[in-house]
Structure formats: structure tokens, C-alpha cells
Amino acid sequence: MVMEELPVQGQKAELKGFSAVLKEKRNLKNVELMAEESVREEKKLTLQAPKIEVRDLNAWFGDNHVLQNINLDFKARTVTAIIGPSGCGKSTFLRCLNRMNDIYPDFRMAGEVILDGENIYDDGSDVVSVRKRIGMVFQKPNPFPKTIRENILFGPLIHGIRNKDKLDEILEKSLKAAALWDEVNDRLDDYAFDLSGGQQQRLCIARALAIEPEVILMDEPCSALDPTATAKIEDLIYELSKKYTVIIVTHNMQQAARVSRWTAFLLTGEIIEYNATETLFETPERKETEDYITGRFG
Amino acid sequence: MLKRDESKFQKFLNGLKDNFSSFISKMRQIREKEKEEIALFILACSSILILFLITVFVFQAALPAFKEIGVLDFLFGKSWSPGYGRYGAAPLFFGSFMIVFGSVILAVAIGVFAAIFLVEYLPRGTADFIKPFIELLAGIPSIIWGFFGLVFVAPRVADFFDLPVGRTALTAAIVLSFMIVPTIVSISSEVIEAVPQQYRRASMALGATKWQTIRGVVLPTAKPGIVASIMLAFGRAIGETIAVLMIAGSVPLLPSPFYDYLDPVLPATATIATEMGETPAYSLHWHALFALGIMLFIITFVVNTAADIYVRRTKRGVIMV
Numbered sequence: 001m002v003m004e005e006l007p008v009q010g011q012k013a014e015l016k017g018f019s020a021v022l023k024e025k026r027n028l029k030n031v032e033l034m035a036e037e038s039v040r041e042e043k044k045l046t047l048q049a050p051k052i053e054v055r056d057l058n059a060w061f062g063d064n065h066v067l068q069n070i071n072l073d074f075k076a077r078t079v080t081a082i083i084g085p086s087g088c089g090k091s092t093f094l095r096c097l098n099r100m101n102d103i104y105p106d107f108r109m110a111g112e113v114i115l116d117g118e119n120i121y122d123d124g125s126d127v128v129s130v131r132k133r134i135g136m137v138f139q140k141p142n143p144f145p146k147t148i149r150e151n152i153l154f155g156p157l158i159h160g161i162r163n164k165d166k167l168d169e170i171l172e173k174s175l176k177a178a179a180l181w182d183e184v185n186d187r188l189d190d191y192a193f194d195l196s197g198g199q200q201q202r203l204c205i206a207r208a209l210a211i212e213p214e215v216i217l218m219d220e221p222c223s224a225l226d227p228t229a230t231a232k233i234e235d236l237i238y239e240l241s242k243k244y245t246v247i248i249v250t251h252n253m254q255q256a257a258r259v260s261r262w263t264a265f266l267l268t269g270e271i272i273e274y275n276a277t278e279t280l281f282e283t284p285e286r287k288e289t290e291d292y293i294t295g296r297f298g
Numbered sequence: 299m300l301k302r303d304e305s306k307f308q309k310f311l312n313g314l315k316d317n318f319s320s321f322i323s324k325m326r327q328i329r330e331k332e333k334e335e336i337a338l339f340i341l342a343c344s345s346i347l348i349l350f351l352i353t354v355f356v357f358q359a360a361l362p363a364f365k366e367i368g369v370l371d372f373l374f375g376k377s378w379s380p381g382y383g384r385y386g387a388a389p390l391f392f393g394s395f396m397i398v399f400g401s402v403i404l405a406v407a408i409g410v411f412a413a414i415f416l417v418e419y420l421p422r423g424t425a426d427f428i429k430p431f432i433e434l435l436a437g438i439p440s441i442i443w444g445f446f447g448l449v450f451v452a453p454r455v456a457d458f459f460d461l462p463v464g465r466t467a468l469t470a471a472i473v474l475s476f477m478i479v480p481t482i483v484s485i486s487s488e489v490i491e492a493v494p495q496q497y498r499r500a501s502m503a504l505g506a507t508k509w510q511t512i513r514g515v516v517l518p519t520a521k522p523g524i525v526a527s528i529m530l531a532f533g534r535a536i537g538e539t540i541a542v543l544m545i546a547g548s549v550p551l552l553p554s555p556f557y558d559y560l561d562p563v564l565p566a567t568a569t570i571a572t573e574m575g576e577t578p579a580y581s582l583h584w585h586a587l588f589a590l591g592i593m594l595f596i597i598t599f600v601v602n603t604a605a606d607i608y609v610r611r612t613k614r615g616v617i618m619v
């Protein structure tokens with residue numbers, strides 16, 4: 001009996017913790033929503049068709065059935081978080097969305113991932129153009145061992161942009177969008193590894209933005225960063241969601257609560273619950289979700 | 299008062315004793331450690347000393363040649379015929395240069411692409427199966443390569459270019475390239491393999507194709523290591539003697555025109571090998587052969603140092619050997 005009660009108390013405290021985060025976020029948003037434009041934007045969003053629809057997605061690594069019957073709609077121009085314990089398949093799921101799993105020889109999948117009405121796994125679909133439309137940011141900052149400029153322009157150059165003015169414009173635009181321009185504009189030809197970890201991760205985001213994607217996938221983008229750098233990236237994610245569809249995988253539930261509008265909870269390869277972030281964290285429908293966000297396992 | 303002082307003194311004495319014994323044991327430790335270090339130091343120095351002595355000896359033996367012939371006449375003289383007292387080494391070094399340059403070009407073209415293919419395109423198991431065979435090529439004695447060149451490559455070169463004799467600079471370059479390819483393949487493939495997967499993934503995620511990833515990210519990252527492998531191969535090529543002696547044609551003349559790879563040449567190493575045995579010690583000819591050796595030594599030294607500086611200057615995050 002006593003054993004049963006204790007976690008429940010803890011759980012209430014936890015839930016309170018989340019609602020504090022969410023409340024703060026709502027207040028922030030309310031201020032912004034006062035702007036009429038934002039309201040209109042908001043209305044438009046709710047009417048929009050989903051950017052990515054996942055239909056009956058199953059995936060295997062060898063004999064290991066890592067993703068099971070996943071059906072999910074990702075809304076356009078908003079942040080969707082995917083949470084779940086380690087090894088639940090959330091990174092694999094994210095990589096399914098831009099066909100990055102194709103590079104693993106023992107990977108198999110079935111089902112559809114529909115981007116703007118077209119299945120990216122169709123025979124006629126071109127993996128290069130899929131990845132051009134769906135950018136990705138990795139767990140560990142992974143800039144190329146090149147200069148800042150070369151890092152950003154790598155994507156545009158391989159996609160055939162040669163005009164120097166255009167390239168300079170892309171360089172500035174991407175770095176500004178990733179909130180890095182002010183810190184590096186006087187040393188664009190410095191080596192990328194001379195930047196701090198957080199700056200490197202923003203450089204990777206800028207590099208992903210340089211090919212003008214529509215969707216940005218982020219695979220635990222802050223797990224290798226300190227709290228200050230994390231806060232900067234989170235602000236950036238919020239900014240990016242005004243223009244891009246952002247899908248972020250995180251094992252940090254506070255982070256999911258802070259940055260996302262929608263949250264999906266993934267457990268052992270299955271979507272347990274998918275809902276608006278506020279709803280999922282404050283009044284989870286499923287027992288497993290509640291157990292996970294209150295820290296009973298994970 | 300006195301008693302207290304006495305005990306104090308005793309304490310001090312004890313402390314001193316303790317300190318002293320610990321000091322002695324420390325000294326002993328230091329000595330033992332030093333013994334090892336001194337032994338290692340001597341061993342390390344002896345290898346440097348040997349190198350130093352070789353250099354001194356060769357320089358000493360070469361010096362009279364430079365004095366008597368004159369450095370410029372030796373380096374740029376166009377005729378090497380010791381029987382007539384002519385010691386112009388230009389044809390020999392040009393011969394060496396042609397063969398080495400040609401073989402390195404061929405070997406880089408074959409070797410680097412083979413390394414890329416092994417690492418990036420073949421399944422791991424197959425690559426691991428093939429690699430030892432390539433490395434085995436490096437173990438074939440050069441005399442065997444000479445035979446192979448003589449009976450297999452030279453006739454084909456003669457047929458293909460319609461030459462009376464197949465022993466040319468080109469033949470030597472081809473055979474020599476086979477000899478140095480294993481060095482390039484085995485080191486380059488290791489370096490390419492060491493390029494972190496995360497770079498490849500980042501590139502693929504930007505929509506790069508496999509080849510774009512290799513060219514844009516993998517090769518630049520592995521470049522210093524690949525350059526190092528080429529330099530090692532160069533070192534082996536310039537020092538190669540027997541095989542090139544057998545198949546280069548052994549004519550100590552500048553090819554005409556100078557880029558004619560179908561002319562026979564006599565590389566400097568082969569000159570030393572053939573003529574040293576028939577030369578009276580301490581004659582001018584003998585000294586001149588040592589002068590050739592010194593020049594080879596200097597060339598290798600310069601190339602190695604240049605490569606070293608290049609590799610050291612490259613930035614972090616790239617792969618070195």
C-alpha cells in the first residue's frame with residue numbers, strides 16, 4: 001500500500017513541475033498571440049494539411065522489429081517532439097523520415113511516409129531530393145573538418161549553385177537564421193572546430209538550413225551541450241518553427257515540454273500516445289505515458 | 299625545561315632519521331628509474347648515431363668527387379661515361395625522376411581508387427578478404443618484379459609501341475607502380491576507413507550522393523594520410539634498384555625529346571649498383587658513385603621533410619597516419 005502511494009505523490013510533484021513549464025510557455029505565447037497576425041497564422045495552421053503523414057510504418061534491423069505500425073501526422077510549421085526511453089526506436093523513426101536508414105545494410109521497412117502527398121519511399125522518389133527537402137541535425141555536433149564558410153556552402157555547392165553572390169547570400173541568411181551570424185561574421189574562414197560545442201551545433205543547423213529544406217529533423221540536438229548552449233538552441237528551435245516544420249527527438253521531457261507544440265510518446269517501437277504537448281504532459285490518457293513522464297521508468 | 303627540550307630534540311632527530319631513510323629509498327628509486335632511462339636513452343641514441351655515421355661516411359666519400367668534378371658540372375653535366383672521365387649525372391637523375399614520377403602517377407591513380415573501392419563500395423567481409431592479398435604484393439622481392447617486367451611487361455610494351463626493345467622508362471615505371479601500389483592501398487584504405495561515419499552521414503543528410511560525399515568530405519579529410527602514403531611509396535620508388543636495373547634499358551643518356559618515355563634510361567640507383575663492383579676504391583669514379591648516393595639521400599630527405607611539414611600543418615579533425 002505504502003509502496004503504491006509514494007510514487008503517486010512524487011508523480012503529482014512532477015506533473016506540477018511540467019505545468020509550471022507549460023504555463024510559462026503559454027504566457028509567452030499569449031503575449032505573441034495578441035499580435036493579430038499571429039492569430040491569423042494560428043488559424044491557418046489548424047486548417048492546413050499535415051506536412052508529413054506516416055502510414056503503417058514498420059521497420060526491422062535484421063530480425064529485430066524496431067518500429068511497429070506507426071501512424072502519425074506531423075503538422076506543418078510547428079514543433080513536434082518525439083519522446084521515449086532509450087532504445088525505443090525514436091532515432092530510427094526519425095531517420096525513416098528522410099531515408100537515412102537506407103545506408104544500413106540490414107535495415108528493412110514497410111509502410112509509407114508521405115511528404116506533401118507523395119510517398120518518399122515510392123520507387124520513383126529520388127532520395128537526394130527527399131533529403132534536400134528534409135534536413136537533419138544530429139545528436140553530436142558534426143561539422144566537417146573545413147572552414148565555417150565551406151561547411152555552410154557544402155550543401156548548396158553539391159546541389160549545383162555556383163553563383164558567388166547567391167552563395168554569399170545563402171551563407172549570411174543561413175547563419176543569421178541559426179543565430180550564429182553575429183558571433184562568426186568576422187571569421188567565416190576560420191576552422192569550424194575552433195567554435196564551441198553550442199556554436200558548432202548551430203553551425204550544423206545553419207548548414208542544414210542552407211539547402212532550404214521544408215522540414216528539419218533533430219536527433220537529440222542538445223544532448224552533448226551545456227545548459228546555456230541548450231537554451232540557445234531551444235530558442236532557435238522555436239524561431240525556426242515559424243518557417244519550418246521541426247521534428248525533434250529528445251529524451252529530455254522538460255525540453256519536449258518547453259519547445260514543442262505536439263508530442264508523441266514512443267515505447268518499444270510503438271506510438272503510445274500522440275497529442276498536443278500541454279495535454280500529453282498535464283492529462284496523459286494512457287497509463288504508460290503517465291508512468292514515463294512521472295519518471296517511474298525511463 | 300631541559301626535559302622538554304630533550305624530547306623535542308629527540309623528536310627532531312627521529313624526524314630526521316625518518317626523512318633520511320625515506321630520502322635514501324627515494325634516491326634508490328630514482329637510481330633504478332634512471333638506469334632504465336639511461337639504457338633506453340643509449341639505445342635510442344645509437345640508432346640516431348648510426349644514421350649520423352652513415353651520413354658522415356657517405357658525405358666524406360662523396361666530397362672528393364664534388365671537389366674534382368665541380369658541383370654544377372656533376373649535377374648538370376649531360377654525359378655519364380666514366381671510361382672517358384665524364385661524370386655528368388643529369389641523365390641518371392633524370393632517368394630516376396622519369397621512372398619515379400611515372401610510377402607514382404600510375405600508382406596513385408590505381409592505389410587511391412582501389413582504396414576508395416575497398417572501403418566505400420565493397421562489403422566489409424569482402425574487403426577484409428582482399429586486403430591481405432594486396433599487402434602480400436608488397437612482400438614480393440624486387441628481383442621477382444624485375445623478372446616479371448623483363449619477360450611479361452617489356453615484350454608487351456615493345457609490341458604495343460612497335461619498339462625493337464621493350465626495356466624503356468615506361469616499362470620500368472609500370473613495373474615500379476605495381477611495386478608501390480600496395481603501400482598506397484593499404485595505408486590509404488586505413489586512413490579512409492578512419493574518417494568518422496558522422497561526416498559521411500552529415501553529408502548524406504544534406505542530399506549528397508555517395509560519390510559527392512567521398513569527393514567532398516571523405517577524401518579531403520583523409521588527404522594528409524593519403525599524401526603520407528604517397529610519400530612512403532615515393533621513398534620506396536626512388537630507392538628501388540634491382541627491378542629498374544633489369545628493365546629500364548640502362549642507357550645513361552637524356553631521352554630525346556626529354557619527355558620520351560619510350561627511351562631507355564639508366565636511373566642513379568642502378569648506376570651505383572652496376573658500377574660499384576668494377577671500380578677501384580678511392581678512384582674518382584668511386585667517389586662519383588658516392589656523390590650519386592648523396593644526391594639520392596638529399597632528394598629523399600627533402601621530400602620526406604616537405605611531406606612532414608605538410609602533414610603537420612594540416613588542421614585538426616583530419617586523419618593522419
